Amino acid sequence: MKNLLTCIVFLFFMAGLSGCSDGSEKSDHPSVVQGFLEIKDYDLNTQGPIVLSGLWKFTWLYWKSSGKESQNSHEIVSVPSSWNGRNGSRLGEGYGTYELTIKLDKNYGDLAFIIQEQSSSYFLYVDGKLLASCGEVDIPSGADITIFEVQPAWCNRFVKFSPQGEEIKVDMQIANKDHRLGGFWAPIRFGTASSLEKTWHAERFLDMFLAGGLFCIGLLHLIYAVVRRGESASMYFGLYCVIMAGRGLFSGTRIISEYLEFLKYHHYVRIEYITFYLAIPVFLSYILSVFPRELKRILVDLVWWIAIGACLVVLIFPVHIFTFTITIYYLVAFLAGTLGLFSLTKAALRRRKGALIILAGFVFVYAAMIHDILYATFYLDTGYFTNIGAFMFLVAQSVFLSIRSSDSLDRLLDLSRNLERRVEDRTKQLRNALRLIQNDLNVAREIQKGLLHLEDRMEKTVGQTKFRILHKPLAEVGGDLYDIVEFPDSRIRIFLADATGHGIQAALITILIRSVYEDLRMKEESPGKLLSEISSEFHGKYGNVSTFFSASILEISPDGKKLTLALAGSPPVLVQTKDEEHVIECENPLVGLLENFDFEDKEISLTQGFRILCFTDGLTESSRLPGDFYGIERVLAFLRTGDSKNLEELLGGIEEDLLKFLGSSEPKDDILVLGIEDQRK
Incomplete structure (x- = not known):
């Protein structure tokens, strides 16, 4: 029991390490107010980068770099968020310009931005100069401002620049025609070039490390399942690790885009959705295979049918249609995760072997899933944590396998030490049973001879x-x-x-x-x-x-x-x-x-x-x-x-x-x- 508690404490310690990031990005940093950010009581050199979240100026159907005058007055909107639903009828399709003025209190030298993907093309201007872009947007010169074309793309960018004075004018122009949600949905991080570059490389390394670890462990379990037929738990765990490894590469920093340049925007969206949809039933199937008495198969089958239906919609329909399925699936994911948590808790209360360790690992998966749902619905601005949760569960699974292997080794040693005695005892039992059977047969033979006169x-x-x-x-x-x-x-x-x-x-x-x-x-x-x-x-x-x-x-x-x-x-x-x-x-x-x-x-x-x-x-x-x-x-x-x-x-x-x-x-x-x-x- 002491070793088990030590393992659980170790899991929480690892979770703390994996969840650590630059705390100054998320607390006690100045916020954007009315499209203005003043940095006077905050030092970018010592306190680190900040997230440019808050209230930005936003002008709907205005593409500032086109040189046209805006026909709409600006409004104040929260970033990150989607522009859907504003003014009663606004949909995901559209474009607009977000404006921010940053006031510096000293010269920091070279500064930088880390820009995540937006929905679904963006152009970032700093002091009127184009600093970063993703995708292509065509705004015709005609009078109808609702006519435009977009070639969407999902890009993460790290860009440096040298400020020209104490004020920095930031214009983020975003256009969307494909996704159900449009807008400035992922915040920009701002800081000194040196500190942000370290953060940029650290995040990419973490994604590669987690994805590589998950893929290798998943492949190992799949090979084990093939070699040893009937090991369904290894098969489902291997599939889950491979799925989460793929999701880690195609979401977050999307580092895979640098190596698979032939993939288009709709490919990334489809892969991100399908990996999310499949991860839920695969993980439930893993729990069912390990603790079949604590989870009803019919519920797992129901989640499988929902996931398969959702994946078919993703494969068949275009992006602007299938992205609506995610809102329903968030509820499915929450209910399925709650079902898994309930089943593992029940297994732990019944003292099933390894249930407490797997439950401890699942807590991180469940928490990461809830976090990512909140992030995707703009309640948080922290990024995706699913791959971290999956890696923590991988650690828990490794602890579980280690304990099970240790128990198996103990049983093997006990068997080898007492094998001769057990064989001797069993042989005596078999001899006694054989003697009884032989006596019964002899009696039966004599009875048959006496009754039937067989000689x-x-x-x-x-x-x-x-x-x-x-x-x-x-x-x-x-x-x-x-x-x-x-x-x-x-x-x-x-x-x-x-x-x-x-x-x-x-x-x-x-x-x-x-x-x-x-x-x-x-x-x-x-x-x-x-x-x-x-x-x-x-x-x-x-x-x-x-x-x-x-x-x-x-x-x-x-x-x-x-x-x-x-x-x-x-x-x-x-x-x-x-x-x-x-x-x-x-x-x-x-x-x-x-x-x-x-x-x-x-x-x-x-x-x-x-x-x-x-x-x-x-x-x-x-x-x-x-x-x-x-x-x-x-x-x-x-x-x-x-x-x-x-x-x-x-x-x-x-x-x-x-x-x-x-x-x-x-x-x-x-x-x-x-x-x-x-x-x-």
Whole structure:
């Protein structure tokens, strides 16, 4: 907490330094009264320059240097100000001459003026001689004094001159036809040439320094945002810094005009307006990205839409139209700034990390924005401070990043010191959890075996028919099951099923399958009817959870001469007799997929010594590479070459060949193979 308070005090100290200027320019200096300024109790050498603000003489529609006599009487107006609205109907378009007489009490040697841009062209005469100009003005010699042409420009000038006596006559002629506001809206600074030259260069250096610092830091944050996706706070902060850097170069001293001479008046106005319009929503977006719980996104989006609309107006319409948007946007900027201040205050009260530092920096941004609005509306004559406010926020952001980096480093050091212990503790937890899971799976396996009577490599003989089982579940429990039952009339019915999925989910489904099958297996006369009944039962009871499965039901007649079977979404059944081979394909849907589906029976004639292979898709769809499956052909080849082998050797050979085929790959499904062999000779 002590370090945090130190950082905040440092911010205010920096603000004091950045806001410092020659205090004599703004306090205790003589003011212009009735177009006259007397300097007798003020020393320009020791007390510094003064601002020529106050009450000047002003003559509307009078261009003194043209030599014409004025048709209007002079009036007393406040400088800086706009001439709009005076006399009830005066608009921004027009021209006029401002006059001032300066009375000196001693000889100061060379003197100077610093002249900021006026709206929107000006000519400065001192003792009747042209000292500085910006833009071009053409006043025709005709009788109509309202006809004139202006080529506007925005210029800042530093000009020296040598006074010819104790009195200095200053005439500022201003003309405007483009901007919504016209007049003497930026005060002139007056002082000795040496002191004003230092001020001139210091201000330009400050603008370049602030703009350069903001641009470099902004570019750094933008690169950081590109490298680390999802860092929206860095992106918005970088955009804000770049925007404010541009605004600092194109407003204030407008030092960029010396390097970009091709830019015209309307370019500068558009850039100044657009940077102001975009800075507000970008900064709000930064606050939203850092403290999303303290600021409503819908409010930020609303400010974005207003800013985008205002920027489109600036880009599309001429200067004398789009400059009217600024009056509305001043209100938007004030409300948005207040919203940001409220959100950051709320974040600080909630003790959000870094909120107090960011709030301290934002206070300068907010104060600078309010100051600039007052300056632009002629309530102050100090100049633009937005770039200073932005730089102070940059300092606050740097402090915030330093603290956050320090905290991250502390966490990293703590993690590295305790990493081994934490890994060991976590490993113990995982081992205990694995042990519990393994115990549960072992219990589940025994329960499944007990309920479903599933055994690997089991042999069973029913009458003259021998059965051999190869059962390899993918996990401790699986989704394949089988059943062999002999009817009182010596028919033998074989049932294979493969539940969708793997592991515990599939194992639970097999219990449902077994339950439904046992209820119906002795009631239905044929495999097809039995499958149809099971399918209807599953669709009605468990269709809402998509419980589908493939199944095969085979029935061997009492005399062993006929095989009746029905298949549902299962792999082919292979039948080998003395005379031929049968590959019985399945064309039916999965069990439980359709509500009422009639599974038809197929019949195959059997001979003595027949062999039948039934299996689930875990065998034929095993793959070592994508698209490279074990396939039905390999199983059929083993059946063809296995005449001299018993069932144990046949199924063992299939298992060995499958493992050889897979190589280093692991099976991806449960494997169930049921071999049937006739023992009659």
